[in-house]
Amino acid sequence: MKNKNRKMQFIVIIILIISLLLLSVCIAIYAAGDDEPLFLPPASEETQSFLGQEPVEPVSEIMTQVSETEYTTQTQLQEETQPQTGSESEIQSHENMTQVSEIKNPETYFTTSPITDELYERINGCSYVENDDIALEDLRYLQVLHIGFDGETHVGELIVNAAIAEDILAIMRELYENQYPIERMKLVDEYGGDDELSMQANNTSCFNYRTVEGSDNLSKHSFGLAIDINPFYNPCVRSYADGSTKSFPEGSDEYADRSKEFPYKIDKEDLCYRLFMEHGFRWGGTWKSLKDYQHFDKAVP
Numbered sequence: 001m002k003n004k005n006r007k008m009q010f011i012v013i014i015i016l017i018i019s020l021l022l023l024s025v026c027i028a029i030y031a032a033g034d035d036e037p038l039f040l041p042p043a044s045e046e047t048q049s050f051l052g053q054e055p056v057e058p059v060s061e062i063m064t065q066v067s068e069t070e071y072t073t074q075t076q077l078q079e080e081t082q083p084q085t086g087s088e089s090e091i092q093s094h095e096n097m098t099q100v101s102e103i104k105n106p107e108t109y110f111t112t113s114p115i116t117d118e119l120y121e122r123i124n125g126c127s128y129v130e131n132d133d134i135a136l137e138d139l140r141y142l143q144v145l146h147i148g149f150d151g152e153t154h155v156g157e158l159i160v161n162a163a164i165a166e167d168i169l170a171i172m173r174e175l176y177e178n179q180y181p182i183e184r185m186k187l188v189d190e191y192g193g194d195d196e197l198s199m200q201a202n203n204t205s206c207f208n209y210r211t212v213e214g215s216d217n218l219s220k221h222s223f224g225l226a227i228d229i230n231p232f233y234n235p236c237v238r239s240y241a242d243g244s245t246k247s248f249p250e251g252s253d254e255y256a257d258r259s260k261e262f263p264y265k266i267d268k269e270d271l272c273y274r275l276f277m278e279h280g281f282r283w284g285g286t287w288k289s290l291k292d293y294q295h296f297d298k299a300v301p
Helices: 001-034 046-050 059-081 086-098 119-125 162-177 194-200 271-278
Strands: 110-114 140-145 153-161 226-228 238-241 247-248 290-292 295-299
Touching: 086 153, 110 162, 140 162, 153 162, 162 271
Parallel strands: none
Antiparallel strands: 110 140, 140 153, 226 295, 238 247, 238 290
């Protein structure tokens, strides 16, 4: 009986010892907290691969990569939202509005149509005013393709007299086919009907109901019978009695000397000149007292 009691006492002691050990382990786990597993060291790349896990990059490297990404993104946003200068903004805006990415059938872009009510709203009170000299029914709206100074294809627009509409379409079509550069071709209304501003922007245009500079006489542009091509590089040069000259638009003086060679110059060897001559136009570059190198016009019955 005594042996049996001793045996039970021994078992109880063993159980107490085990309980104390388990209690010690629990206390140690609690003291260690949840930050890291208690008995498992961080797995190496080899261990992670073995366990079928992707290697985990160190936290410091991840933070560095995120910071670099944020910096790159912020820099890109700053560059994209950086204000452009007036001329840069205008050029970019024009390119976005008129550039054509893919031309499947160029012929469909060379069109002529009467002045619609919508177009009338654009030009009324600007390039067109009610008058007794030219009626809306005598004008035509043209859309054409042209190669810009950026080497890309753009859609241009012109308002011309109905009597020369087919001539202008044919000339512009051939200029386009020969990759002849025309920087921009917008209605002068985009410049408030201001011929000077349009020329400073090197804008090719035709109709504008206005008088000749320095006179009360109506310009050929008032009837849609004249067109100015790349006007900044082909200025109008007026000579005065004292021997002095003045170039229009302002800032185009360096292109007044036609003995110099420079891009976009119209002369008698130029394709633009030859095409307009073939269609019965006259060139302002051959006038006596005034040299208007940008200007072509045609007399009609």
